[in-house]
Amino acid sequence: MSNELLPLELRLKKFADTEKDKFPDRNANYWTHYDALIEFLRTKIYPHINAGLACKSKSPGLYTEHGESHFDEVVRYAGYLLEDESSIAPYDLFLLLSAIRLHDAGNIDGRELHEKRVFAIL
Numbered sequence: 001m002s003n004e005l006l007p008l009e010l011r012l013k014k015f016a017d018t019e020k021d022k023f024p025d026r027n028a029n030y031w032t033h034y035d036a037l038i039e040f041l042r043t044k045i046y047p048h049i050n051a052g053l054a055c056k057s058k059s060p061g062l063y064t065e066h067g068e069s070h071f072d073e074v075v076r077y078a079g080y081l082l083e084d085e086s087s088i089a090p091y092d093l094f095l096l097l098s099a100i101r102l103h104d105a106g107n108i109d110g111r112e113l114h115e116k117r118v119f120a121i122l
Contacts, residue, residue, distance in 0.1 A: 003042070006072065008079040009034075012097055015090035022090040030094045038101055042068055045121060049107045056110035066107050074100045 005013065015022070016031035023030050046068040053063040064070075078100060082088050088096065106117030 006075045006079060008075055008082065008093065008097060012090070012093050015093060019090050023094070024091060030091070034094060034097060034101075037098060041071070041101055041105060041121075045105050045108055046071065049105065052108035053111055056108075058110060058112050063107075063111065066104050070104065071101055074103070 012034060013031045016029055020026045049066045050063075053066060057063070075097065078096065082093075102118045102121065104114065105121050106114035108121075109117050
């Protein structure tokens with residue numbers, strides 16, 4: 001999958017450069033934090049989620065694709081919902097994008113309680 005930035009990610013990058021006063025810690029670079037998170041997820045977690053779903057889920061069955069493209073699609077569709085530049089505050093955008101990137105990552109250890117396993121990944 002491409003590491004090309006999606007529109008919401010471009011907006012966060014711009015906010016991190018131009019609106020530092022709208023983040024809780026003005027000295028932190030929230031784009032750098034987000035970029036490090038997705039780099040970690042892309043290299044260590046996303047490539048293994050589908051295998052984790054297949055072999056570690058307690059109930060057998062077919063699971064939808066949960067690789068990197070799944071997370072990119074959720075970011076893309078969230079961008080469609082938030083097309084208006086003023087519709088979300090900079091820090092809220094950081095939280096939203098981080099949550100999207102993490103929301104199904106716990107599937108790496110199977111489907112059951114995947115939403116709670118994200119804390120171990122963090």
